[in-house]
Amino acid sequence: MDHDAVPRPQDFFPEDLFRDQRAVVTGGATGLGKEISLGLARLGARVAVLSRNPDHHAELARSFEAEGLKVRTIATDVRESSQVHAAAEQLREDWGGVDVLVNNAAGNFVCPTERMSANAWRAVLGIVLDGTFYCSREFGRMMIDQQAGVMLNIVATYAWTGQPGVAHSASAKAGVLALTKTLAAEWAPHRIRVNAIAPGPFESEGAAGNLWPSEQAREAVRSHIPLGRFASAEEVALHSLYLLSPACGWVTGECLVSDGGTSLPPSFIGEGRRPKKSAPAG
Ligand code: HXC
Ligand code: NAP
Numbered sequence: 001m002d003h004d005a006v007p008r009p010q011d012f013f014p015e016d017l018f019r020d021q022r023a024v025v026t027g028g029a030t031g032l033g034k035e036i037s038l039g040l041a042r043l044g045a046r047v048a049v050l051s052r053n054p055d056h057h058a059e060l061a062r063s064f065e066a067e068g069l070k071v072r073t074i075a076t077d078v079r080e081s082s083q084v085h086a087a088a089e090q091l092r093e094d095w096g097g098v099d100v101l102v103n104n105a106a107g108n109f110v111c112p113t114e115r116m117s118a119n120a121w122r123a124v125l126g127i128v129l130d131g132t133f134y135c136s137r138e139f140g141r142m143m144i145d146q147q148a149g150v151m152l153n154i155v156a157t158y159a160w161t162g163q164p165g166v167a168h169s170a171s172a173k174a175g176v177l178a179l180t181k182t183l184a185a186e187w188a189p190h191r192i193r194v195n196a197i198a199p200g201p202f203e204s205e206g207a208a209g210n211l212w213p214s215e216q217a218r219e220a221v222r223s224h225i226p227l228g229r230f231a232s233a234e235e236v237a238l239h240s241l242y243l244l245s246p247a248c249g250w251v252t253g254e255c256l257v258s259d260g261g262t263s264l265p266p267s268f269i270g271e272g273r274r275p276k277k278s279a280p281a282g
Contacts, residue, residue: 007235009039017245019044022095026078026135027105029056031204032154034063035237036102041069043241046095050076050087050135051105078105078131088138100244101139101151103132103176109210110165121168128172129179136183136194143192150244153180153196155255157263166211177255184253193252195243200259202231226261 018040028037028049041047041064049060049071057073064071074087091098107127111120132153143149158166159173177196184194201207201221212218222230239258242248257263 007232007238009042009238009241012238013043013241013245015043017043017241018100021045021099022091022097023047023100023102024050024091024098024135024139025102025104026050026076026131028102029053029060029073031206032199032202032233032236032240033102033104034060035233036104036240037071038063038067038069039237039241040100040244041071042067045100046070046072048072048074048087048091048095048098050074050078050084052077078135079126081130081134084131084134084138088142092142097142097146098139099143099146099149101135101143101149102240102244103135103151103153105131106154106169106206108166108169108207111168112165113167116168124168125172125175128169129175132176132179136179140183140187140192144187144190147191149190149192151183151192151194152240152244153177153194154240155180155196155198157198157200157257157259159198161263180255181253188252193248195248195251195253196255197236197240197243198255198257198259198263199236199239200225200231200257200262202233202236204233224262225259226264229260231258231260 021044023040023045025033025037025047027033029051033049037047037049037060049057052075054075060071060073074090076083076087078084105127107124136151153176155173155177156169158170159177163170180194180196187194208218212221236258239256243251243256
């Protein structure tokens, strides 16, 4: 097995795993969301992406077309409940319902709490926590009508560890984790599963631009990853697809940590276990 190869969903899952499934991915035109969208479509799903930037939508459409796949994009700011409602109504009319929801949209930047403005706090809480609530409520209603559905929320391990410099994001992700468990219990009688995944640092333009903008900052982050490297968005997408798939049909209210060991406690004996050099993939 080539452990350096970029993992592809087709290498691990049957090609028709999501056949006839109607999937919505928020922030699904870039980074992890894009890989989840592509993965779902490659495995047979119809995919709609809800996000703001038309340039991201055009680039996403090109990536899908290059593989002979189709994607639907709906310009939506998930902070606005009316926009989320309008997007959901469009999909209810055109598709008749939605089977899969991935709450992936996020905003983030590093800012010491004492310098964080109210707008800065609201910008991140609005996207991450309000957006997840609005989308879960709209698409959850459809899933209740269908008596079936599956949701996945993207969080981060600092939802329970905390992390200096990202009070807004950590607080919002903690809220999303609580929402995940609450909705899993509330909607289990409707045969709706709700899970979360907590990735560690993975490569994306959004994260790099906002969280490790220089090579020095990037190396500082990498040096804290016990497995010695960043993940790729593709491999975190694989774990996400697994949680969405019927393989996890009896898993709900759970959060899968996919972080190369980053949230494990640091060693206090001997030299510790952190690699000094960057490790190859696999
Ligand atoms: C301090 C900042 C800031 C910064 C914005 N603000 N950036 N404050 N430091 N670096 C403040 C602004 O001054 C403003 O407050 C308020 O936030 C809103 O800013 P806007 O630019 O108007 O917001 P908006 O255009 O809505 O943009 C939202 C955003 C932006 C969150 C600020 O970063 C964004 O859209 N990001 C999307 C992509 C992204 O962040 N991806 C990373 C995901 S990685 P004032 O008071 O001036 O009006 C991730 C987890 C990583 O989430 C975990 C790693 C382990
Ligand atoms: P990304 O590429 O920047 O993705 C964020 C997406 O959210 C963008 O496509 C953006 O699209 C969308 N978005 C932002 N604000 C929005 C809004 N108001 N309405 C609708 N969509 C909005 O970053 P990523 O790294 O792939 O992050 C994906 C997920 O993984 C996020 O939930 C993030 O918190 C989580 N995560 C990332 C890391 C990491 O290391 N990268 C680690 C742990 C968790 P538009 O700008 O077009 O709207």
